[in-house]
Amino acid sequence: xxxxxxxxxxxxxxxVEELRRRRREREAALRKARREQLLVSKRLLRDDVLEEAxxxxxxxxxxxxxxxxxxxxxxxxxxxxxxxxxLVSLRRGLQHPExxxxxxxxxxxxxxxxxxxxxxxxxxxxxxxxxxHELSHSEQPAVAEAxxxxxxxxxxxxxxYSADFIELCLYTLGNLIxxxxxxxxxxxxxxxxxxxxxxxxxxxxxxSPPAHAAAVATWPKAEPWGRCGVCLVPSLHHLQVNNExxxxxxxxxxxxxxxLDLAGAVQRTEGAGLELLACPVLRCLSNLLxxxxxxxxxxxxxxxxxxxxxxxxxxxxxFLQTQPSLLPEGLWLLNNLTANSxxxxxxxxxxxxxxxxLQLLPVSNVVSVLVLTVLCNVAEKGPAYCRHMWPGPLLPAxxxxxxxxxxxxxxxxxxxxxxxxxxxxxxxxxxxxxSGLQALEKHEVVAELQDRVRALxxxxxxx
Numbered sequence: 133x134x135x136x137x138x139x140x141x142x143x144x145x146x147x148v149e150e151l152r153r154r155r156r157e158r159e160a161a162l163r164k165a166r167r168e169q170l171l172v173s174k175r176l177l178r179d180d181v182l183e184e185a186x187x188x189x190x191x192x193x194x195x196x197x198x199x200x201x202x203x204x205x206x207x208x209x210x211x212x213x214x215x216x217x218x219l220v221s222l223r224r225g226l227q228h229p230e231x232x233x234x235x236x237x238x239x240x241x242x243x244x245x246x247x248x249x250x251x252x253x254x255x256x257x258x259x260x261x262x263x264x265h266e267l268s269h270s271e272q273p274a275v276a277e278a279x280x281x282x283x284x285x286x287x288x289x290x291x292x293y294s295a296d297f298i299e300l301c302l303y304t305l306g307n308l309i310x311x312x313x314x315x316x317x318x319x320x321x322x323x324x325x326x327x328x329x330x331x332x333x334x335x336x337x338x339x340s341p342p343a344h345a346a347a348v349a350t351w352p353k354a355e356p357w358g359r360c361g362v363c364l365v366p367s368l369h370h371l372q373v374n375n376e377x378x379x380x381x382x383x384x385x386x387x388x389x390x391x392l393d394l395a396g397a398v399q400r401t402e403g404a405g406l407e408l409l410a411c412p413v414l415r416c417l418s419n420l421l422x423x424x425x426x427x428x429x430x431x432x433x434x435x436x437x438x439x440x441x442x443x444x445x446x447x448x449x450x451f452l453q454t455q456p457s458l459l460p461e462g463l464w465l466l467n468n469l470t471a472n473s474x475x476x477x478x479x480x481x482x483x484x485x486x487x488x489x490l491q492l493l494p495v496s497n498v499v500s501v502l503v504l505t506v507l508c509n510v511a512e513k514g515p516a517y518c519r520h521m522w523p524g525p526l527l528p529a530x531x532x533x534x535x536x537x538x539x540x541x542x543x544x545x546x547x548x549x550x551x552x553x554x555x556x557x558x559x560x561x562x563x564x565x566x567s568g569l570q571a572l573e574k575h576e577v578v579a580e581l582q583d584r585v586r587a588l589x590x591x592x593x594x595x
Contacts, residue, residue: 194225196238203244206260212253219248219259226266235267236278246282261289261300268307276311283308283319290327302328325383379420387417388440395443398450407455410447414461421468438479440469445485448492456495463492463502470509477510481520486510490529497538504533504544511551518556526552527562534571542575546584553591564592 194202202225205218225231235241248260264282267275286301305324308315394410444466451458469476480486489507493500507526510517533545552559572589575581 192225192231193228194222194231194234196234199225199231199235199238199241203241206248206256207244212255215253216255216259219256219263223259223263223266226263229270229272232267232270232272232275236275242278242281246285249282250285258297258300261286261297261304265300265304265307268304268311271311273312273314276308277314279304279308280315280318283315284322287319287322287324287327291330384417384420387413387420391417391447392439392443395446398446407451407458410451411458411461414447414458414465418461418465418468421465437475438483441466441476441479441485442483444469445483445488449488452492452495456499459492459495459499460502463499463506467502467505467509470506474513477513477517480506480510481517486521487525490525493529493533497536497541500533500536500538500541501544504541504548508544508548508551511548511555515555518552518559522552522556522559523562527559527566531566531568531571534568534575539578539580542578543581543584546575546581546588549588550584553588560588560592563588568592 199222202218202222206215206222209215209218226235245260245263248256249264251257251260264279264286267279270276283305286305289301290298292298305319309319390413394406394413397406444462448459448462448466451462470480480489486507489503492503507521511521530545530549533541536542536545549559549563553563569589569592572585575585578585
């Protein structure tokens, strides 16, 4: 596409194909940096009020004999309350790395703890899960791998009825995934992806009015489901050591359908708390869409139609009104969706979404760059796409962006102008008549912008 029209625009010392290559390299670097930034650290879920109520917050190192005593009391004690107290004491000790090492060396300790986790006493199950959670927070891979016998049960509990207990299991699994490759390899065939998918689907359904009413009667409180959505980010993100498997197991399709559900929930309700779930869904989708495995699996999300784009814009409008800091998450996903998909770029145009997209430009420099990047994705698809973009509100918006002092904003604006001049020659004439050359002059001295500024000046003067 570019090579056929390359002669129309040749910046000084830098051809159009070279500019396109540089753009792809910049985007690849940005995506890599963003994935690394989202490597969420392990999380420790402790109830500070509970710790204070128990009267002891000081971590005590336990010896082998003490660990054995607490395990025996928890396993065989005559009163459930005393058995629970033994596990509480063990949990406090497991907050210390030395106790953790001693625990995993002790023969039969993990087997006993897993037995308590699967007992028919809810209080013992909860305390056993809290002990495992303390172990999962260890920075020693050996400790994480010692928890392997418990992973299948933790996965099973994700389909349970206690939101707090499910949240605890989710965080524990997330911590184990972060620390150990061995754990990741075991959890994938055990079915962690479908299990997480079921959790996030349930989490979204609890925000609709009928489901929320049912949740109040069924669960002690529904609010932890929003927090569960947040802890899905490290779980899914660290599982991306095998993106192809994630995609083939349906992660893209599930998250894509959840995106549609979230947009519907925003329209049905006030949306309170939905951002807690929307953020990890958008991030995980964005990360998966950057992988080559997406193409091998047969398309973006196997339903790459207007529904996806429309749902995303509903969420963008919701974020703009309630939490603008989340706009970059949605725009990053839109960037990844449109980068290699002419059909989704067509949807953007057929739904008349260019103007709503431009309305986001004033929010921040970060948002401006992402909006302009999405517009570049559309423009580079060729003349037919550029005809739909120009004329319209794009010219005054770009002139406004050229007044910015942010080099990245200006650079992305110049890139969009280059594409428009290439595929829509009338754009260069309009730009010239609207004092575009004067807008470019202030950027002539910026080294990283000079080539593009000169190329645009030459093209505008030719017209």
